[in-house]
Amino acid sequence: MHSLKVLILEDHPFQLMALHQMLNANGVFDVLTADSVEAACQTLSRRGRVDIAICDLQMDGADGLALIRHLAEHQLAAALVILSGAESCVIDSVGALARNLGLNVLGCIEKPATSLVLHQLLRRYLEQDHAELPAAGPPQYPQLLNLTTAELAASQEQWVAHYQPKVCFDGKLVGVEALVRWQHPSLGILSPAQFFPLIEGAELFDVLSWHVLDQALAFSAQFQSRTGKTLPVAVNIAPHLLQRDDFHDQVKAALERHAVAASALTLEIVETAGNTLTNQQLEGLLHLRILGCQLSIDDFGMGVSNVQRLLELPFSELKLPSEFVRGMAHDGRKAAVVAGALMMARRMSLNVVVEGVETADDLLAIKDLGHPVMQGYFIARPMPGGELIDWIDARNSAGCKQRAYA
Ligand code: C2E
Ligand code: MG
Ligand code: MG
Numbered sequence: 001m002h003s004l005k006v007l008i009l010e011d012h013p014f015q016l017m018a019l020h021q022m023l024n025a026n027g028v029f030d031v032l033t034a035d036s037v038e039a040a041c042q043t044l045s046r047r048g049r050v051d052i053a054i055c056d057l058q059m060d061g062a063d064g065l066a067l068i069r070h071l072a073e074h075q076l077a078a079a080l081v082i083l084s085g086a087e088s089c090v091i092d093s094v095g096a097l098a099r100n101l102g103l104n105v106l107g108c109i110e111k112p113a114t115s116l117v118l119h120q121l122l123r124r125y126l127e128q129d130h131a132e133l134p135a136a137g138p139p140q141y142p143q144l145l146n147l148t149t150a151e152l153a154a155s156q157e158q159w160v161a162h163y164q165p166k167v168c169f170d171g172k173l174v175g176v177e178a179l180v181r182w183q184h185p186s187l188g189i190l191s192p193a194q195f196f197p198l199i200e201g202a203e204l205f206d207v208l209s210w211h212v213l214d215q216a217l218a219f220s221a222q223f224q225s226r227t228g229k230t231l232p233v234a235v236n237i238a239p240h241l242l243q244r245d246d247f248h249d250q251v252k253a254a255l256e257r258h259a260v261a262a263s264a265l266t267l268e269i270v271e272t273a274g275n276t277l278t279n280q281q282l283e284g285l286l287h288l289r290i291l292g293c294q295l296s297i298d299d300f301g302m303g304v305s306n307v308q309r310l311l312e313l314p315f316s317e318l319k320l321p322s323e324f325v326r327g328m329a330h331d332g333r334k335a336a337v338v339a340g341a342l343m344m345a346r347r348m349s350l351n352v353v354v355e356g357v358e359t360a361d362d363l364l365a366i367k368d369l370g371h372p373v374m375q376g377y378f379i380a381r382p383m384p385g386g387e388l389i390d391w392i393d394a395r396n397s398a399g400c401k402q403r404a405y406a
Contacts (some may be wrong), residue, residue, distance in 0.1 A: 001180075001235060003030075004028045004030065004051045004052065004122070004125070004178075005031075005047075005050045005051050005052075005124075005269060006028055006030070006031050006032070006052045006053075007022055007031075007032040007040060007043065007044065007052070007053045007054065007077070007218040008023075008031065008032070008033050008034070008049060008054045008083075008174075009035075009036075009037065009040045009053070009054065009055045009056050009059075009064065009067055010033075010035065010054075010056045010083065011036060011059045011060065012055065012056075012246065012369050013035070015056075015111065015112070015113065015156075016033055016035065018081075018112070019024055019113055019118070020056065021115065022043045023118070024113045025115060026115070026118065026119055026122055028122065028241055029054050031045055031361045032044075034060065034262065035057070036060075036061055036124065036169055037061065037062040037064070037067045038052075038061075038062070038063070038066050039068070039166065040070075041070055043075075044070075044071075048076075049075070049077065049078070050076065050077050050078070050083070050271070051077070051078050051079065051082060051108065051119075052078065052079045052080070052081060052122075052166045053071055053076070053077035053079075053081070054081045054083050054196065055067050055068060055071075055080060055081065055082060055083060056083045056084065056107070057082065057083070057084040057086055057090075057091075057094060058084065059084070064082070064083075064084075064094075065094065065097075068080065068094070068097070068098050068101065068103065069101065070104060071104050072098070072101035072102050074315065077082065077103070078104060078125075079104045079105070079125050079128075080098055080103045080104065080105050081102075081105075081107060081108065081109060081121055082094055082095060082098070082105065082107075082108045082109070082171050083108070083109045083111065083113065084108065084109075084111065085110065085111040086109065088239040088293045090332070091092050091110075092331075092333065095118065098228075101265055106121045106124055106125055107120075107121050107124065107327075108120070108286045111317050113316035113321060114366060115225070118221075119125055124327060125131040125321045126314075136285055141194075143188055144151075144187075144195070145161065145198075146203075147173045147198070147202075149202040149203070150205065152199070152202045152204060153202070153207060154185075156204075156207065156208070156211055158182055158183045158184060158185070159178055159180055159181075159182055159183075159208060159212070159406055160180070160181055160183045160215070160384065161178040161179070161215040161216050161219065161385070162179050162180070162181050162184075162213050162218070162381060162382040162383055162384055162385075163177065163178055163179070163216075163233075163382060163383060163384075163385060163388045164176060164177050164179060164180070164381065165253070165375070165379055165380045165388070165391070165392075166234070166373050166374070166375045167354055167369050167373065167374055167375075167379050167405070168371065168373055168374075169367060169374070169404065169405050170403075170404050170405075171395070171402075171403025171404040171405060172403075173344065173395070174232065174373050175231065175232030175233060175264075175266065176231065176232070176233055176234070177233075177234040177235075177236075177237050177268070177382075178212055178216035178233055178234065178236070179192070179220075179236070179360050179382045180192060180208065180212050181382075182194075182195045182384055186298050189331055198370055205238045205240075205241075206238070206241055206244075207243055209235075209236070209237055209238050209255060210236055210254075212236070213235045213251070214254060214257075214258075215255075216235050217233065217255065217258040217260045217265070218255055218258055218267075219231070219385050220233045220258070220260050220264055221232065221258040221259060221315065222259050223389070224260070226389075227292065229311065229347070230261065230264050231264070231322075232264045232265070232266065233264065233266070234265075234267075234268050234294075234296065235262040235263060235265070235266070235268065236268045236269075236270070236298065237266060237267045237269050237340060239269055239270060241279055242269065242277060242284075242285065243277065243278075243281055244339075245280055245281065245282050245284070246320075246359075247281070247285075248284035248285065248287045248288050248405070249284075250286055251267070251293070252287075252288070252291065255291075260379070261292065262288070262291040262293045262347050263292040263293070263294075264294035264319065265293045266292070266293070266294035266295070266296050267288070267293060267294070267295055267296065268296045268297075268298040268319065269295070269296065269297060269298060270297075270298045270299050280289075280321065282312075282313070282378075283290060285314055286312065286314055289314045289316070291322065293314070294307070294316045294351075294378070295314055295315045295316055295317070296316070296317035296318065296319055296353070297313075297317070297318045297319065298319045298321075299319065299321040300318040300319055300320055300321070300340065300341060301320065301321065301324060302338065310328065311371070315350065316350060316351060317350055317351040317352070317354045318341070318345055318351075318352055318353075318355060318356060319352075319354075320341055320351050320352065320353070320354050321339060321355055321356065322332055322356020322376070323356070324337045324341075324356075324357050325354050325355060325356040325375050325376070326360060326362065327362065327368070328362055328365050329359070329361035329364065329365040330361070335365055335369070338354070338366065338369060339369045342369050342372060346370070351371075351373065352370075352372035353374070354366055354372045354373070354374050354375070354376075355375050355376060356375075357374045357375065357376030357377075357378045358376050358377045358378050359378055360378065362376075362378070363378055363405055367405075374405070377388070379405075392396045
């Protein structure tokens with residue numbers, strides 16, 4: 001771990017020294033220390049970005065939140081560890097705020113810090129694939145900022161759908177979610193967080209959504225003709241697209257173009273404030289449901305009025321976001337949220353997909369609460385269509401027992 005660069009913000013001299021020694025004991029020798037937010041900001045401006053910032057919350061003068069905001073605004077830390085003696089609900093809220101600001105929150109060290117907890121957090125950082133972490137804020141590539149709308153639109157052939165499997169506990173593949181990537185000729189693969197701000201700015205979100213829907217249906221049709229089996233696909237739909245009066249006609253036309261059954265298509269819609277629908281648009285959604293399409297409310301619980309929306313709209317599925325699921329094995333509050341959502345879904349006869357299943361512990365914790373469909377890095381990351389076919393083939397030849405998540 002000797003190559004990590006870590007900042008500690010802690011105003012208690014003994015705690016600061018203890019943490020410094022624990023880092024050294026873990027093989028981390030590039031340690032920057034500060035006993036105030038001001039000193040931390042100065043050190044960072046002199047020494048530059050760190051891998052991990054360990055940030056105490058309670059301090060005389062500016063508190064740890066000021067440093068968290070500074071780290072996020074200037075992208076000065078690849079990851080954050082919160083250090084505190086505060087109540088766990090306060091620490092959780094600080095963690096949520098830091099994530100909203102775009103920081104990668106590794107976890108929390110309760111005071112007094114122990115070497116074991118610190119070691120686990122350092123391990124977690126090293127195990128993360130930092131290339132996959134969502135980029136915070138605007139795109140980092142200056143060459144993209146100068147593109148005109150026409151140039152951006154012309155790049156749509158490079159907007160490629162990757163596919164992430166959704167599975168049951170018995171290992172059965174129930175479908176895939178299409179997640180777009182920009183396969184840029186010189187910058188490599190860009191994630192939605194890296195290029196969506198540009199797409200939104202150029203008002204090309206509709207173009208992108210139809211483009212991905214088309215690719216996903218083409219892929220499903222290809223799979224069907226190769227294997228004779230249906231591959232259900234889920235496609236993310238920008239909420240304002242529903243407000244187009246011809247939305248359902250266009251979806252129907254796309255299904256017909258690719259000769260894919262409506263029951264093989266799930267439309268995932270993220271809840272946002274204020275996207276109320278007219279009766280005509282609601283009727284359009286009902287047409288799609290009657291046709292057999294599934295309608296999923298994505299990132300359930302992160303929006304504003306989900307429960308009310310659920311009662312109004314013909315949803316058939318809800319997706320629980322990574323934010324609730326990741327780490328739920330060791331976090332009773334998260335587990336309670338997931339349990340509550342599962343119970344509500346059962347009463348409303350809705351299917352549930354749990355996103356963000358990253359570890360075996362979380363998988364087992366979910367299993368204790370019921371048997372929803374799962375999606376997450378523990379099962380597989382989003383991958384190009386060709387790789388997905390290989391992944392499915394490899395699982396099919398492994399047999400049922402090996403595939404099950406028992
Ligand atoms: P989403 O629809 O909720 O998709 C799930 C996100 O979680 C994806 O991020 C996926 O790569 C990520 N993910 C999957 N498993 C795990 C896991 O175990 N741990 C963690 N931490 N993350 C996991 P991605 O691909 O970066 O997409 C982000 C969001 O961008 C999507 O959230 C969706 O709202 C939007 N998006 C992606 N593709 C499209 C698209 O084709 N059209 C539209 N309109 N929106 C899209
Ligand atoms: Mg989705
Ligand atoms: Mg989601």
